[in-house]
Amino acid sequence: xxxxxxxxxxxxxxxxxxxxxxxxxxxxxxxxxxxxxxxxxxxxxxxxxxxxxxxxxxxxxxxxxxxxxxxxxxxxxxxxxxxxxxxxxxxxxxxxxxxxxxxxxxxxxxxxxxxxxxxxxxxxxxxxxxxxxxxxxxxxxxxxxxxxxxxxxxxxxxxxxxxxxxxxxxxxxxxxxxxxxxxxxxxxxxxxxxxxxxxxxxxxxxxxxxxxxxxxxxxxxxxxxxxxxxxxxxxxxxxxxxxxxxxxxxxxxxxxxxxxxxxxxxxxxxxxxxxxxxxxxxxxxxxxxxxxxxxxxxxxxxxxxxxxxxxxxxxxxxxxxxxxxxxxxxxxxxxxxxxxxxxxxxxxxxxxxxxxxxxxxxxxxxxxxxxxxxxxxxxxxxxxxxxxxxxxxxxxxxxxxxxxxxxxxxxxxxxxxxxxxxxxxxxxxxxxxxxxxxxxxxxxxxxxxxxxx
RNA sequence: GUGGUUGUAGCUCAGUUGGUUAGAGCACCAGAUUGUGAUUCUGGGGGUCGUGGGUUCGAGCCCCAUCAUCCACCCCA
Numbered sequence: 001x002x003x004x005x006x007x008x009x010x011x012x013x014x015x016x017x018x019x020x021x022x023x024x025x026x027x028x029x030x031x032x033x034x035x036x037x038x039x040x041x042x043x044x045x046x047x048x049x050x051x052x053x054x055x056x057x058x059x060x061x062x063x064x065x066x067x068x069x070x071x072x073x074x075x076x077x078x079x080x081x082x083x084x085x086x087x088x089x090x091x092x093x094x095x096x097x098x099x100x101x102x103x104x105x106x107x108x109x110x111x112x113x114x115x116x117x118x119x120x121x122x123x124x125x126x127x128x129x130x131x132x133x134x135x136x137x138x139x140x141x142x143x144x145x146x147x148x149x150x151x152x153x154x155x156x157x158x159x160x161x162x163x164x165x166x167x168x169x170x171x172x173x174x175x176x177x178x179x180x181x182x183x184x185x186x187x188x189x190x191x192x193x194x195x196x197x198x199x200x201x202x203x204x205x206x207x208x209x210x211x212x213x214x215x216x217x218x219x220x221x222x223x224x225x226x227x228x229x230x231x232x233x234x235x236x237x238x239x240x241x242x243x244x245x246x247x248x249x250x251x252x253x254x255x256x257x258x259x260x261x262x263x264x265x266x267x268x269x270x271x272x273x274x275x276x277x278x279x280x281x282x283x284x285x286x287x288x289x290x291x292x293x294x295x296x297x298x299x300x301x302x303x304x305x306x307x308x309x310x311x312x313x314x315x316x317x318x319x320x321x322x323x324x325x326x327x328x329x330x331x332x333x334x335x336x337x338x339x340x341x342x343x344x345x346x347x348x349x350x351x352x353x354x355x356x357x358x359x360x361x362x363x364x365x366x367x368x369x370x371x372x373x374x375x376x377x378x379x380x381x382x383x384x385x386x387x388x389x390x391x392x393x394x395x396x397x398x399x400x401x402x403x404x405x406x407x408x409x410x411x412x413x414x415x416x417x418x419x420x421x422x423x424x425x426x427x428x429x430x431x432x433x434x435x436x437x438x439x440x441x442x443x444x445x446x447x448x449x450x451x452x453x
Numbered sequence: 454g455u456g457g458u459u460g461u462a463g464c465u466c467a468g469u470u471g472g473u474u475a476g477a478g479c480a481c482c483a484g485a486u487u488g489u490g491a492u493u494c495u496g497g498g499g500g501u502c503g504u505g506g507g508u509u510c511g512a513g514c515c516c517c518a519u520c521a522u523c524c525a526c527c528c529c530a
Contacts (some may be wrong), residue, residue, distance in 0.1 A: 005503095058528055061454075104530090132530090137454080139524060146530065192455070209528095293529095317530060342530030371488080406490040421488065433489075441487080 006393065009136075009144025017347075019145075019360045024350070025129060025345055027175045028149045031168055032127040037151045040126040042108040048100045052092065054107045054328065056296055057426040062134045064144075071096070076350030101133040106297075106325070106338060113154055114329035120245065122155030122334075129343075141313050141345045150319075154326070159272055162301045162321065163279040165339045169305055170283040177355045178309035181316070183284060185276065186291040188320070189269030193260050194242055198235040201230040206231075207239065208292035214243060215290070238355050245289055249277055252287045272301060299323040303339060307349045316345045363392065366416040366452055367409040370396040379420040380443055382430070389449045393418075409435055416452055 083095030260266035300321030307313035319339030433440035
């Protein structure tokens with residue numbers, strides 16, 4: 001038998017890691033709940049047609065598809081062969097695969113809303129914390145299975161939702177102690193107007209992909225890429241003037257008004273930005289007109305959260321407004337806006353910046369030493385009393401040298417050692433030793449719980 | 454999907470131009486120590502050198518393939 005292994009980009013999480021991850025989840029959940037979001041879970045797999053075509057061409061390629069069962073059944077073999085031919089041609093085939101692992105939480109959520117819009121109370125505010133899967137090559141901060149934490153509001157056009165979600169970001173990162181994060185905002189309408197200003201709305205995708213890279217590759221390479229995409233010098237000139245907008249939020253707003261203010265869409269986008277920013281004067285938020293975000297379905301505000309520059313992680317969260325997501329599933333006129341947290345990346349950032357609290361790893365509070373068969377029977381009864389009081393404790397599993405029992409306690413980060421030997425039984429008390437300070441004292445059995453708590 | 458990096462004991466890593474029986478530190482186990490975490494000393498167990506082929510009298514080392522890893526691109530959280 002070959003050595004056991006797990007698939008590429010998948011991970012086991014040790015106890016220590018799970019505790020740290022749970023710490024992040026609990027903070028995020030707390031904030032979601034106090035802003036009035038309700039939990040939702042959807043299945044790991046969706047019908048393939050629910051997912052295909054929603055994330056662009058690249059996205060389709062990265063969806064994990066699940067092979068149908070029963071392909072070897074003689075009844076299905078003709079179909080399966082035809083289907084396989086189709087696959088080889090690069091088309092998809094229901095005969096071979098009709099289910100897939102979910103790629104994000106937003107599309108399954110839209111599917112859920114489309115299926116249940118009759119029952120839901122709008123605006124519907126839901127949060128969802130689940131795994132998603134992408135068949136991407138793993139690298140730093142990128143895994144094939146990772147967890148997203150989303151909060152969305154659907155059924156409301158009000159910009160107050162954007163304001164609320166920005167506060168959600170702020171509150172979560174504040175609670176996690178991740179102070180130097182950077183929340184950026186832009187509006188797709190402004191990007192769209194830039195494309196119109198260049199003479200063709202269809203240029204939007206190419207333009208956004210190129211300018212999104214500005215801080216990574218610099219202005220010259222962005223211009224080169226635009227040139228390669230077939231833009232002419234006067235178009236590139238417009239974009240360059242757009243990219244040269246810098247300064248405080250107010251400065252940037254007045255500059256964009258000068259450049260694109262005559263465009264109706266731009267006016268709308270600018271108005272929205274202004275509204276959101278004036279309601280967010282308590283927190284740090286930066287306009288970034290180069291912010292584009294990949295997903296095609298965004299139509300209004302877009303958000304992105306960058307990790308502190310010192311850790312080189314890039315995006316740890318993102319979101320935005322979409323006008324008609326459920327329209328993809330035949331239910332029109334349900335606009336929405338949402339944000340997402342990349343927990344796995346937040347974990348990596350917090351690990352690197354050492355932001356996890358020390359006391360997360362304390363599991364067992366007290367270890368009862370095993371001093372022999374009779375003694376441990378006695379100790380067991382006392383231990384069960386402590387457990388009734390909610391104190392996590394355990395009895396060392398066999399009679400061993402004290403040295404060994406101490407080492408076990410030390411490794412498991414256990415706070416107290418409780419030693420009950422024949423002497424102690426006679427005196428109706430136990431030795432309670434604090435393993436971090438090294439102090440020990442005799443404690444009557446009936447006071448043990450109180451001392452340990 | 455494209456390009457590169459790495460893979461030797463539980464962990465971190467040495468290992469010469471291809472040449473006897475593959476090493477170290479840490480960890481683990483036993484003892485010195487029959488009720489208090491240390492230190493020290495003595496002894497011990499552990500490896501199909503990622504996997505599968507090939508070249509060679511001979512491969513941890515060279516070649517091919519494959520899997521995993523990390524990194525960059527694409528894209529993205």
